[in-house]
Amino acid sequence: MVELRLREMAKRSTLLAAATAAAVVYIVMELALDGDDHQRFWALAIEVFVLKILLIFALTKGGEALRSDLKDGTIEYLWTRPVGKAKLYLGFWLGSLLGLLPVLLGSLLSISWIGVSMGAIDGFAELALLWIGAFLVAVGAGSLSLAFSALTSKFVVFGIFYFALVEMVLSRLPTGVRSMALRSHASDLLEPLKFGDPVSLELFGSALLGFLAIGVAAVLIGALRFSRARYSIGGEKEG
Amino acid sequence: MNTLIEAKELSCFYGIVLGLNNVSFSIPPGITGLVGPNGAGKSTLIKLVTGQLAPSSGELKVFGEQPLNNPGLLSRIGYCPEREQLPKDLKPIDWLRSLAALSGVPWKETASRAESALGKARLDDVHWKKRIGSYSKGMKQRVKLAQALLHEPELIVLDEPMNGLDPGGRAEFGAILKELRKEGTSILISSHILHELEFLCGGFLILNWGRALASGSQLEIRQSMTRWSDEISIRCGDAAALAAHLQVHGVLRGFLADREALTVWVKNPETFLDSWPKLLEGCPVEVYELRNKNQSLSSIFERMTK
Numbered sequence: 321m322v323e324l325r326l327r328e329m330a331k332r333s334t335l336l337a338a339a340t341a342a343a344v345v346y347i348v349m350e351l352a353l354d355g356d357d358h359q360r361f362w363a364l365a366i367e368v369f370v371l372k373i374l375l376i377f378a379l380t381k382g383g384e385a386l387r388s389d390l391k392d393g394t395i396e397y398l399w400t401r402p403v404g405k406a407k408l409y410l411g412f413w414l415g416s417l418l419g420l421l422p423v424l425l426g427s428l429l430s431i432s433w434i435g436v437s438m439g440a441i442d443g444f445a446e447l448a449l450l451w452i453g454a455f456l457v458a459v460g461a462g463s464l465s466l467a468f469s470a471l472t473s474k475f476v477v478f479g480i481f482y483f484a485l486v487e488m489v490l491s492r493l494p495t496g497v498r499s500m501a502l503r504s505h506a507s508d509l510l511e512p513l514k515f516g517d518p519v520s521l522e523l524f525g526s527a528l529l530g531f532l533a534i535g536v537a538a539v540l541i542g543a544l545r546f547s548r549a550r551y552s553i554g555g556e557k558e559g
Numbered sequence: 560m561n562t563l564i565e566a567k568e569l570s571c572f573y574g575i576v577l578g579l580n581n582v583s584f585s586i587p588p589g590i591t592g593l594v595g596p597n598g599a600g601k602s603t604l605i606k607l608v609t610g611q612l613a614p615s616s617g618e619l620k621v622f623g624e625q626p627l628n629n630p631g632l633l634s635r636i637g638y639c640p641e642r643e644q645l646p647k648d649l650k651p652i653d654w655l656r657s658l659a660a661l662s663g664v665p666w667k668e669t670a671s672r673a674e675s676a677l678g679k680a681r682l683d684d685v686h687w688k689k690r691i692g693s694y695s696k697g698m699k700q701r702v703k704l705a706q707a708l709l710h711e712p713e714l715i716v717l718d719e720p721m722n723g724l725d726p727g728g729r730a731e732f733g734a735i736l737k738e739l740r741k742e743g744t745s746i747l748i749s750s751h752i753l754h755e756l757e758f759l760c761g762g763f764l765i766l767n768w769g770r771a772l773a774s775g776s777q778l779e780i781r782q783s784m785t786r787w788s789d790e791i792s793i794r795c796g797d798a799a800a801l802a803a804h805l806q807v808h809g810v811l812r813g814f815l816a817d818r819e820a821l822t823v824w825v826k827n828p829e830t831f832l833d834s835w836p837k838l839l840e841g842c843p844v845e846v847y848e849l850r851n852k853n854q855s856l857s858s859i860f861e862r863m864t865k
Contacts, residue, residue, distance in 0.1 A: 393642040397706060400609045401661045402634035550612055
């Protein structure tokens with residue numbers, strides 16, 4: 321899956337997807353921005369792009385390849401290879417993350433270009449933090465999406481439901497339950513950028529742990545479900 | 560090893576749906592045909608052999624090992640599924656390289672391995688640069704076969720590989736399989752296209768309604784059929800007179816006489832054949848030939864699955 325994904329990434333259509341994402345994000349940001357309003361830039365970059373668009377995109381796109389293989393039956397070509405199912409799942413996981421990369425990279429390049437040119441991003445640390453935050457959100461949400469796709473063919477609906485319930489509702493609760501949401505960790509990590517505050521190492525570490533916990537839990541649940549999947553009678557090969 | 564696949568009281572159910580019901584058989588190396596109508600349990604058995612399903616009860620061993628969750632065993636088995644779905648947007652070489660890598664072939668060797676497999680499957684190299692989506696059915700079957708050959712398995716399991724192929728395509732596919740057999744690869748092939756299998760397979764396993772009706776070589780199956788086949792064809796000087804003579808002995812259930820050709824349906828085939836010389840005693844009709852009318856695998860299959 322990884323090799324295939326890497327090959328796909330070199331294709332013209334993938335480059336086109338990245339270029340389209342870059343152009344769309346650039347145009348929207350340019351239209352939405354008002355002069356040199358740095359706060360508005362960060363609000364758009366963090367609140368709109370990272371915490372909404374990227375999150376929804378990864379939650380609904382990350383499981384596409386696995387579900388497509390399960391639905392078409394092409395999963396049989398993989399299941400009958402001399403490789404364990406858990407390893408196969410990890411291949412799907414890496415492949416799904418690579419599949420998210422073109423759009424993520426294109427969008428981030430545009431946002432970074434605009435941020436640097438208007439002076440909202442005035443140092444490497446800010447730029448790096450934005451990219452790290454966006455990557456962590458993509459990895460976390462992509463892992464969740466893959467786990468959903470191992471669980472159900474309705475993984476897109478499930479992803480949107482998860483976004484609405486966990487990411488939008490639970491993340492706003494002032495209790496420990498908010499740590500179940502990727503948004504809460506991403507907010508902790510990226511919010512200081514809005515106000516030009518430095519990020520404390522402690523906050524960075526706890527956010528990283530939060531992402532790690534959600535990501536690992538998603539991968540484990542997905543791998544466990546996938547490794548128990550079997551051929552079942554009927555039209556769609558899913559266990 | 561004399562036994563490639565061995566099943567003992569093997570059953571597999573999909574919930575309440577029957578897949579295989581208490582079947583026992585053993586399959587030796589060679590080309591073995593898995594024969595049966597739709598719903599007979601052929602695909603279920605194939606999924607069990609390739610480790611995609613767990614038996615509900617009983618035991619299945621391939622090369623002396625259980626296939627479920629056994630990657631080591633899967634490195635000795637190549638599998639070609641029934642479904643036609645292939646990744647449409649990929650070129651065969653790219654797809655096969657990925658699958659070869661998954662099968663443990665070092666990445667540097669995957670290209671040569673993919674080319675060799677496509678060569679063995681006789682897919683002309685002018686098509687290698689095209690996307691699989693643009694392939695004809697026959698070409699897709701060759702790609703499917705090639706992916707099964709990538710890791711040079713000792714056993715290839717083919718689920719209805721000749722479906723949808725024209726007669727020429729079937730003949731060529733059969734020739735490819737014979738060539739693979741010459742190289743020492745064993746093949747388990749399921750099909751309901753029986754006359755192709757008759758010329759291709761050394762042994763058969765006949766399934767119906769999840770049960771194993773017969774297994775062994777064509778000869779063994781025919782012999783077992785002869786024992787209980789009730790339809791016998793006789794060529795003689797006067798069919799009507801011979802029928803009347805046999806009727807007197809009370810061995811017939813029915814007959815059809817047409818000049819020199821007599822077809823009889825006997826009450827007990829084994830007794831009938833054993834006492835045949837005695838039955839003819841005192842009969843003025845000259846008998847030229849006696850044989851079971853339907854000896855082809857197709858007719859055996861039809862009779863067994865009725």
